[in-house]
Amino acid sequence: MRLKWLQNKLTFVIIPEANGSVMRVKMSRGELYLALLGIILLLGTASYLYGVYFHSSAAAQLTEARVNDQTSRLEQDLTNKNKTIDHLQNEVFQLSQQAAEVRSQMEQMKQLEHELKKLTSMKETQSGSGSEDASEVKAQAAGGMGGPAHLVTTQQMNTLFHTTHASYIALKQEIAELQAHWTQSKQSMLAKQDQLLRIPSLWPTHTKTITSAFGYRKDPFTDKLSFHRGIDIAGKMNDPVYASAKGTAITAGYDKFHGHNIVIDHGNGVHTWYMHLNGILVKRGDRIERGQQIGKLGTSGRSTGPHLHYEIVHNGKSTDPKPYLPNR
Ligand SMILES: [Zn+2]
Incomplete structure (x- = not known):
């Protein structure tokens, strides 16, 4: 049916x-449906194919844009990195130049130290090596520059970096050594300076008139030959009396022969005596500076008039103070 x-x-x-x-086309209902179905299938396939084509084309365009974008970003990135590498290479080069400069200055400091040690006649200590770099730098600094440009390889850059790094490490070490040497030198110089300050080398009075020299003389009281162990310097009552060197007061007192008197110990077996004072401004045990006023000139004890008896004792033996006094 x-x-x-x-x-x-x-x-x-x-x-x-x-x-x-007029044209007449005869077909059965089945044929009509088949034809309609065919047309529908054809249209469907066509629109599907068009859709696929459109989609893939759009996707391809999108991908291409993305790839282009990525490529330009990578190119930019590469340019930036190249710039950074150039900058870093320059930095390493600058550092290596600075290291050479510091090395040169270090050599000058060592030379200075050497000269200072010679001046203070101290025993010289060893202090590193490597003056050849400094002379190289000086040689490079002079004259013009030229020649073909050769790009620096990574290996060369690494070598320069390591050399510079090693140079800085070595410099750090040498600076520490130099610091230690200079501290030692400073201490030695201070000790030397202290020793110099302890040598009697000043006039103990303002007046520089010696009324009685060191050696044999006729005693002013007995008129008999006696030995004068110091020098007598003329002055007025209460004129200031100064310590001729740095030291420690070991006597600050009175007896009927020396009157008011002070003895200063300067170390190394050297003592100075100040006698017949009218007043004493220090006490036993006081640390005395070179040039410090210690008393007032007078005529106490076995004395005929205002004067200072000044005496230098070296290892227990009186010695002529005159060679110790500065020229007038
Ligand atoms: Zn005297």
Whole structure:
């Protein structure tokens, strides 16, 4: 029944314009459905293919844009990195130049130290090596520059970096050594300076008139030959009396022979004596500076008038103070 329905013939009449003859197309219902189905399938496939083509084309364009974008970013990145590498290479080069400069200055400091040690006649200590670099730098600094440009390889750059690094480490070490040497030198110089300050080398009074010299003389009281162990310097009552060197007061007192008197110990077996004072400004045990006023000139004890008896004792033996006094 259904099959018969499908086989039923349908006639389509196509009427052209004007005088054309009429066309008749006969087909069964089944054939019509088949034809319609075919057209629908064809249209479907076509639109599907068009869709796929459109989609893939758009995707390809998008991918291409992304790739282009990424490429330009990578190129920019590479340019920046190259710039950074150039900058770093320059930095390493500058550092290596500075290291050479510091090395040169270090050599000058060592030379200075050497000269200072000679001046203070101290025992010289060893202090590193490597003056050849400094002379190289000086040689490079002079004259013009030129020649073909050769790009620096990574290996060369690494070598320069390591050399510079090693140079800084060595410099740090040498600076520490130099510091230690200079501290030692300073201590030695201070000790030397202290020793110099302890040598009697000043006039103990303002007046520089010696009224009685060191050596044999006729005693002013007995008129008999006696030995004068110091010098007598003229002055007025209460004139200031100064310590001729740095030291420690070991006597500050009075007895009937020396009157008010002071003895200063300067170390190395050297003592100075100041006698017949009218007043004492220090006490036993006081640390005395070179040039410090210690008393007032007088005529106490076995004395005929205002004067200072000044005496230098070296290892227990009186010695002539005159060679110790500065020229007038
Ligand atoms: Zn005297």
